[in-house]
Amino acid sequence: MKKVPLTDVRLYTQGSHKEKAEFIQKFGRAIQEFGFVIIEGHNISEQVINNTYSAIEKLFSLPIETKLKYVDNSIIGQRGYVNFGIERAKNNTIGDLKEFWHIGREHFLNSKLKVEYTKNIWPDNDLPNFKQFTLDLYCKLDQLSQVLLSALSEYLNLPKYTLPQMAMDGNSILRALHYPPLNKEQYHSGAIRAAAHEDINLLTILCETKESGLEILTRNGKWLQIESHPGQMIVDSGDMLSRVTNNIIPSTTHRVVNPIDSRNTSRYSLPFFVHAYEKCELNVLENCKSPSKPNLFPPILANEFLLQRLRENGLVKT
């Protein structure tokens, strides 16, 4: 496969029995064999996405002193603003050329499971609409993730609630990202917008972007540019999914490369990291165990795994 597979979520949400089965296979195989899949028919309107993009463009254009008011070091970059140079890919010593803002869960789908997550930080005094727009997108992506995880459970021949249950009211994060234009020094520093890495979580859903730069490392070791057009989103697998599937679905390596000179403009992006709930034990799922293949990963609580990976990414100091 040279092109990232594309499929339509409506086959699963509104389709006949046959169409549902078609989606399950196409989506599951794409994630398993390719690592990335483009989806359409996700039912999140252009307006919701564009409102959020306008809000984050305004946010990142605030003076640095204002943005720094929204840093809380005690919560290790899990909410609010994270400045340039802080996050780096695992095993990398140079920080990425990006600033970002994290939004966590405020609404719970199942009130019985309610857990206390770190409180969000809102730039209300500087940007009154930011909270409304970003939370609206968060909730819609959260619902979409439940649908995609249900299809993926069926692909693994597991009850369809298996993966959705892990992510239900999970510690998922919407990341608003800004990669500013590069100066000459940065072009030569060896740093890139986002160095090659795997995401920590179960799945990542990336909203469409206006500027290119995202590349994936295909399972046969070649870098491939990936674009999403209006109405499309990109989905990829993370480390938590790799753990619970005993690497049947490996996490996908990806990066964001620097722009060529003639397109040296800001790039904004909105990935949604679908996490398990904090106390979820990341055990290998029943159908992914096999007598001939030992379990590659010992069980670990989702929150402990997250902390371990944040340390590797430079967000937690050891």
Ligand SMILES: O=C(O)CCC(=O)C(=O)O
């Ligand atoms: O900006 C992008 O398109 C991808 C960002 C990403 O991979 C990340 O933040 O983990």
Ligand SMILES: [Fe+2]
């Ligand atoms: Fe990523």
